[in-house]
Amino acid sequence: MARPRKPLLSRDRIVAAALAVVDAEGLQAVSTRRLAAELGVSGPSLYNHFRTKDEILDAVADTVVAQVDLSMFEDGTHWPEALVGWARSYRAALAAHPNIVPFLAQGPGRRPAGLRLADAVFGGMVDAGWPPAYATRIGAMMRYFVAGSALGSFARGFVGDPSAYDPADYPHLGQAHLLAEHQQRVDEGAFETGLRALVDGLAVQFEQLR
Amino acid sequence: MARPRKPLLSRDRIVAAALAVVDAEGLQAVSTRRLAAELGVSGPSLYNHFRTKDEILDAVADTVVAQVDLSMFEDGTHWPEALVGWARSYRAALAAHPNIVPFLAQGPGRRPAGLRLADAVFGGMVDAGWPPAYATRIGAMMRYFVAGSALGSFARGFVGDPSAYDPADYPHLGQAHLLAEHQQRVDEGAFETGLRALVDGLAVQFEQLR
DNA sequence: ACCTGAACACCGTTCAAGT
DNA sequence: ACCTGAACACCGTTCAAGT
Numbered sequence: 001m002a003r004p005r006k007p008l009l010s011r012d013r014i015v016a017a018a019l020a021v022v023d024a025e026g027l028q029a030v031s032t033r034r035l036a037a038e039l040g041v042s043g044p045s046l047y048n049h050f051r052t053k054d055e056i057l058d059a060v061a062d063t064v065v066a067q068v069d070l071s072m073f074e075d076g077t078h079w080p081e082a083l084v085g086w087a088r089s090y091r092a093a094l095a096a097h098p099n100i101v102p103f104l105a106q107g108p109g110r111r112p113a114g115l116r117l118a119d120a121v122f123g124g125m126v127d128a129g130w131p132p133a134y135a136t137r138i139g140a141m142m143r144y145f146v147a148g149s150a151l152g153s154f155a156r157g158f159v160g161d162p163s164a165y166d167p168a169d170y171p172h173l174g175q176a177h178l179l180a181e182h183q184q185r186v187d188e189g190a191f192e193t194g195l196r197a198l199v200d201g202l203a204v205q206f207e208q209l210r
Numbered sequence: 211m212a213r214p215r216k217p218l219l220s221r222d223r224i225v226a227a228a229l230a231v232v233d234a235e236g237l238q239a240v241s242t243r244r245l246a247a248e249l250g251v252s253g254p255s256l257y258n259h260f261r262t263k264d265e266i267l268d269a270v271a272d273t274v275v276a277q278v279d280l281s282m283f284e285d286g287t288h289w290p291e292a293l294v295g296w297a298r299s300y301r302a303a304l305a306a307h308p309n310i311v312p313f314l315a316q317g318p319g320r321r322p323a324g325l326r327l328a329d330a331v332f333g334g335m336v337d338a339g340w341p342p343a344y345a346t347r348i349g350a351m352m353r354y355f356v357a358g359s360a361l362g363s364f365a366r367g368f369v370g371d372p373s374a375y376d377p378a379d380y381p382h383l384g385q386a387h388l389l390a391e392h393q394q395r396v397d398e399g400a401f402e403t404g405l406r407a408l409v410d411g412l413a414v415q416f417e418q419l420r
Numbered sequence: 421a422c423c424t425g426a427a428c429a430c431c432g433t434t435c436a437a438g439t
Numbered sequence: 440a441c442c443t444g445a446a447c448a449c450c451g452t453t454c455a456a457g458t
Contacts, residue, residue, distance in 0.1 A: 002439040003441040032432060041442075044433075048441050053432065102312035105358070109367030115380055118367075123382035134403070136389070136396065140364035141355075141404030148315070148358025154350035157319025157328075170325055172333035179346070186346065193344070193415070194351030200414045201407025212457040213422040242451060251423075254452075258422050263451065 008041055011049050015059045022060060022099045030057070058111060061104040065113035067093040073124030080199050082124055087142055087195050090117075094150035105147040131209070138202065145194060155179040155186040218251055221259050225269045232270060232309045240267070268321060271314040276323035277303040283334030290409045292334055297352055297405050300327075304360035315357040341419065348412065355404060365389040365396040 017038045021030050032053055033043040050056045069089035072082040094101050118139055125135035158164075158173075160180040165173040179186055227248045231240050242263055243253040260266045279299035282292040304311050328349055335345035368374075368383075370390040375383040389396055 002437085002443065004439090007441065009441080031430085033430085042444075044435090044444085045442055047433070102316055102361075106312055106362045109362070110369055110374065112379075114367065115375070115383065118386070119380040119382045126382065132385070133399075137400040137403045140397065140400030141359075141407070143364055144358035144361075144400070144404060145351075145355050146358070147361060148354030148356070149351075151312075151354075151357060151361065152316045152319070154353055157317075157324065159320055164320065165325070169322075170329040172329045172336065173325065175342070176328070187350065189343075190347040190350030190354070193347045194354060194408065197351070197408050197411025197415060198404065199407075199411065201409065201411035204410045204414075205403070205407065212424065214458090217422065219422080241449085243449085252425075254425085254454090255423055257452070 009039060009045060009049055011059065013039060014046060014049055014056060015063060018056050018060050019063065019097065019100075022057075023097055026099045027057075027103060057100070057103050058107060061100055061107065062111040062113045064093055064097050064100055064104065065111065065117060067096075068113075068117055070117060070120040073120045073127075079125060079128035079130070080203060082128075083138070083142065083199055083202075084195060086121065087146055090142070090146045091150055091191060094146065098150060098152075101147065101150045105151060130206070134205075134209075141198070145198060149187070149191045149194075153183055153187050154190060155183040219249060219255060219259055221269065223249060224256060224259055224266060225273060228266050228270050229273065229307065229310075232267075233307055236309045237267075237313060267310070267313050268317060271310055271317065272321040272323045274303055274307050274310055274314065275321065275327060277306075278323075278327055280327060280330040283330045283337075289335060289338035289340070290413060292338075293348070293352065293409055293412075294405060296331065297356055300352070300356045301360055301401060304356065308360055308362075311357065311360045315361060340416070344415075344419075351408070355408060359397070359401045359404075363393055363397050364400060365393040 014035065017035050018030055021034065021038065030053070032046050035056070036043045036045060039045075046053075046056070050059070068086070070086065072085045077085070094104070121139040121142070122132075122135045125138050126132055130138065158176045158179040160177050162177040165176050167174065170176070224245065227245050228240055231244065231248065240263070242256050245266070246253045246255055249255075256263075256266070260269070278296070280296065282295045287295070304314070331349040331352070332342075332345045335348050336342055340348065368386045368389040370387050372387040375386050377384065380386070
């Protein structure tokens with residue numbers, strides 16, 4: 001076949017195929033040969049569009065982060081509400097593609113969507129009256145919390161079998177086997193409670209700065 | 211050589227070798243052949259001690275989590291101080307081996323050290339007067355925050371080169387290139403500020419429950 | 421029980437060759 | 440410029456064979 005007169009591939013098609021595989025089967029299922037097969041080409045073809053496999057995953061991560069709503073930092077919303085709305089949108093974007101999160105949260109993060117996000121939060125907090133050093137820390141701590149919550153379910157860490165928790169070893173985990181059953185409710189409840197606590201706690205510090 | 215009269219390997223030796231490779235060169239540098247070479251045996255030998263490579267990494271993750279200090283939940287420390295001390299020890303344990311964190315935070319988490327940790331926090335919060343549903347959420351949110359903070363540096367996400375931040379694209383990132391330089395201070399400051407906010411915010415909720 | 425080498429079905433990436 | 444097949448140096452894991 002050699003070179004077709006119209007390219008068979010594009011960066012967008014490759015990224016879409018990679019995201020589909022990541023979502024359906026996880027990070028480890030993504031291989032250049034697998035993606036190529038999915039796209040009807042041979043393995044090395046991908047290297048005409050990306051320099052490495054990691055660059056493909058970087059682009060996938062970027063499209064996920066690009067889904068995060070940042071409008072609340074520009075429309076005059078008060079900072080506590082802006083932070084809450086943004087964090088929910090941020091978490092929703094990551095939770096929609098949980099398998100890419102470990103890659104996303106590790107990488108160097110100089111991806112455009114990540115920088116736009118950092119820019120918006122920082123600007124929003126400074127405009128609201130936070131000193132720049134605090135605005136930086138707020139962006140960082142929210143990323144810790146959101147990435148951590150999207151990275152792996154807390155509740156899924158517990159098996160549904162009660163016999164897994166010997167009272168001699170784990171005296172307080174008598175009800176832990178119920179967590180798996182209510183995984184989503186537990187994780188969302190923890191996220192909301194933590195978000196509330198973070199923002200309430202920041203309000204305390206904001207007052208002390210006046 | 212076949213079977214030696216004294217075993218060449220042990221689970222502990224394999225785990226120690228894996229942790230050393232993870233720390234020195236990252237998760238992707240860990241391969242069964244590489245570990246075997248490091249231990250002076252051939253690749254398949256490892257399968258006499260672990261069923262899969264993931265089981266080896268599970269054991270590595272468990273030894274890291276086992277370093278976390280849980281004593282503050284049993285010695286009568288008031289809950290806000292207990293939470294702060296525990297979170298610092300938790301973060302320190304993970305930050306000492308950042309490369310294992312993505313694996314650790316993702317896994318099913320039915321590792322003994324993880325269960326002991328969950329048991330201690332839950333028991334400590336219930337003893338302090340928190341309703342069980344809240345105690346669960348507190349354990350979960352702290353894990354989100356600590357894992358997220360250990361997973362990847364926030365500050366390292368920014369390049370040290372000022373020209374990377376075109377003011378037209380990122381109007382508020384004019385100083386962002388300084389972050390890389392002060393990476394550790396920035397990440398630790400964000401962790402401490404976030405931890406303070408979380409605990410202060412929880413105190414507000416604790417009052418409302420009375 | 422615990423080690424070995426050979427083997428299977430994979431990887432990411434490079435490169436010369438084709439149009 | 441953009442595709443191909445062949446090739447290189449790797450993987451995780453299984454298995455029969457040895458003591």
